[in-house]
Amino acid sequence: MSENKKIAQEIIDAVGGPDNIQSVAHCATRLRIMVIDKDQIEQETVENINKVKGAFFNSGQYQVILGTGTVNRIHEEVEKMGLSSSTKAEQSKEAAKKGNFLQRSIRTLGDVFVPIIPVLVATGLFMGLRGLVMQEQILAIFGLTPDDISANFLLFTEILTDTAFIFLPALVAWSTFRVFGGTPIIGLVLGLMLVSPALPNAWGVATGADPLLFFGFIPVVGYQGAVLPAFIAGILGAKLERNIRRRVPEALDLIVTPFLTLLIMIGAALFVIGPVFHTVEEYILHGTLAVLGMPFGIAGILIGFLNQIIVITGVHHIFNLLEIQLLENFGSNPYNAIVTASVAAQGGAALAVGLKTKSKKLKALALPSSFSAFLGITEPAIFGVNLRYITPFIMGLIGGGAGGFVAAITGIEGTGMAITVIPGTLLYLNGQILLYILVNLVAISVAFVLTWLFGFSDKKLKENVHA
Missing domain, CATH: 1.20.1310 (5 helical Cullin repeat like)
Structure with missing residues (x-):
């Protein structure tokens, strides 16, 4: 028996055996086990298994820390034993039914934003590299000054660093629809509507441009970079889509459901959700800055x-x-x-x-x-x-x-x-x-x-x- 197979077997036995396991998944460092009865877990035994770096029960899952790379190999051995395997997202949905309201809410927030983080990480790296390349000391090594950098090159770097934030509402709405059971592509389009080039640019309005006025008093702008309006619109949009789908005949679902969902939600997002929650977002930002500025x-x-x-x-x-x-x-x-x-x-x-x-x-x-x-x-x-x-x-x-x-x-x-x-x-x-x-x-x-x-x-x- 290989070492990894032996470790997998020891972990399964220590958590109560196959009969006590609903499903097994893994993330970057942890084996995540949904158990039926957590009282059957032998904590001390698990912690003393070779390669195990710790274990704890959290968010409805028993999480065994194995480390990057190792967890993949152990999970493969667990799968070979015929145990039910699930994705981390599927386990999260099951775990979301457990815990108090605050715990469930924060888990949901994580499920929405964690998938977006990789592109924001990449964007941050692009910003850091641009900052490095544009330093006068670095340019001087190549006999250049900032004035020698072409406008086209600067435009290229702006595409790398700005795109994710310009279309951030689309990313947020897509992920929110996905988590709350809507159709992700409808969420993506709803988010893109919030940053449509037909609307006054949010940053332009912030520096003096005029917003559109609907009904003579409702200011409407694009929501470039906004998070909360897209998040709330995503939650309500996903729930609305599911309600419409239950009431529409199957033959008309493909046409009627996305049409009504987008029509109702873009009106609500631009005229109600956007103005209200963009204001809330500003208060959160100012509060964060106040703390960081202590x-x-x-x-x-x-x-x-x-x-x-x-x-x-x-x-x-x-x-x-x-x-x-x-x-x-x-x-x-x-x-x-x-x-x-x-x-x-x-x-x-x-x-x-x-x-x-x-x-x-x-x-x-x-x-x-x-x-x-x-x-x-x-x-x-x-x-x-x-x-x-x-x-x-x-x-x-x-x-x-x-x-x-x-x-x-x-x-x-x-x-x-x-x-x-x-x-x-x-x-x-x-x-x-x-x-x-x-x-x-x-x-x-x-x-x-x-x-x-x-x-x-x-x-x-x-x-x-x-x-």
């Missing part, structure tokens, strides 16, 4: 310290909306640098544990987990190492606060979102790279030193029943 680096300390606690609760996807708003309105994201500090610090704490312990198993777990955190994925470090022994996690939180403080007082701002620590360097190539490195070094160093001095000793191995 004096003496207070925002950096608070966010840097609390971020990984929020990650554990699983409600961190709510901040995707705030980061998208920051990027859409200002082309930069100060939140990213602070979050990076919190991620790097957990890696620093896990690194200290790995270097200090004499346990070969813990060393083999902690060192790769710290490297995973330096690549922006903290689950192996948090659940596999730091939370097990409590104090390394706390020292990581303190390191995150320290790094967040440096990020806040230096005012560095990323050109994108969703990538941190080493990959995140690509978001700071516009003259901020040294400050970004400083933020990470402070976070890692503080967490490492505190963990080494006060946060961990091998005595904890004997005290911790899961060691």
